[in-house]
Amino acid sequence: MDIGMIGLGKMGMGMAQRLQRDGHRVVGFARSAGTRARAQEQGIEPADSIEVLVHVLQPPRALWMMVPAGDVVDQTLAILSPLLSRGDTIIDGGNSNYKDTLRRGKSLSETEIDYIDCGTSGGVWGLDQGYSLMIGGDEKATNRLRPLFATLAPAPDKGWGRVGPMGAGHFTxxxxxxxxxxxxxxxxxxxxxxxxxxxxxxDLHQIAQIWRDGSVVRSWLLDLTATALAKDPQLAGIxxxxxxxxxxxxxxxxxxxxxxxxxxxxxxxxxxxxxxxxxxxxxxxxxxxxxxxxxxxxxxx
CATH class of the missing domain: 1.10.1040.10 (N-(1-d-carboxylethyl)-l-norvaline Dehydrogenase; domain 2)
Known part of the structure; x- marks a missing residue:
């Protein structure tokens, strides 16, 4: 499946790599030429504009945005939405406020462009471990993109799901x-x-290690805490x-x-x-x- 990725920061780049590694064709756009060059080194096709990105994708298109919440999302949509056609889908994988998502989705629905909000967790570890995906939006559109979500998640049947209608993903x-x-x-x-x-x-590192197995407070956050304390028990310089x-x-x-x-x-x-x-x-x-x-x-x- 083709996917257009808008925004190739650390998380966006990791998601693009995971998709590309699983056989999906990924075309990526970033404002920085240096970022586009790094993406190309990872096997991601670079596009030097959103217009080019849309042009090279086969309809119905799927465009995944990984841009900062706020005005940047609206600015990106202002460029992107006039280029799309009925049946295309925009996925906002950033941390947008769900109220903004509802506003944006309502506007796009008038042009019959599907808008999916995908709350995404996993950070820099997601490339290897997969991302937790909380998806809101039309059920039919979500099912069409199931191969993308299944690839990005920790497993095809774990760590992701449609949690409700548009806005529910970002709310969750x-x-x-x-x-x-x-x-x-x-x-x-x-x-x-x-x-x-x-x-x-x-010895705080020792205690963190003990708690990682069997304890009721064990968690991934505790794993990361143990790693940080192993590197620097006093957290000097932080x-x-x-x-x-x-x-x-x-x-x-x-x-x-x-x-x-x-x-x-x-x-x-x-x-x-x-x-x-x-x-x-x-x-x-x-x-x-x-x-x-x-x-x-x-x-x-």
Missing amino acids: KMIHNGIEYGLMQAYGEGFALMRHKKAFAL APYVADSGEGRWTVNEAIDLDVAAPVITLALLQRLRSRDPDSFSDKLLAAMRQQFGGHDIRHE
């Missing part, structure tokens, strides 16, 4: 990422507690700054809109925000208040 991926925030925060806090128990001189892609915020907003309590995910998000403030005014003010009401000492910089 949003919640997935919110859960990820909570799991990561719990691991971080637990290992921090063990590190601060100086009297036991705990700044305590944790970024976020935005999906944790969307998850918390959705919890508020739906009147669903999500304290763990919410606090995990707030901890990430807290990590970015090396000169916390709120903490300074807390110290100042303690000094005002109780005469407590202030530690000066």
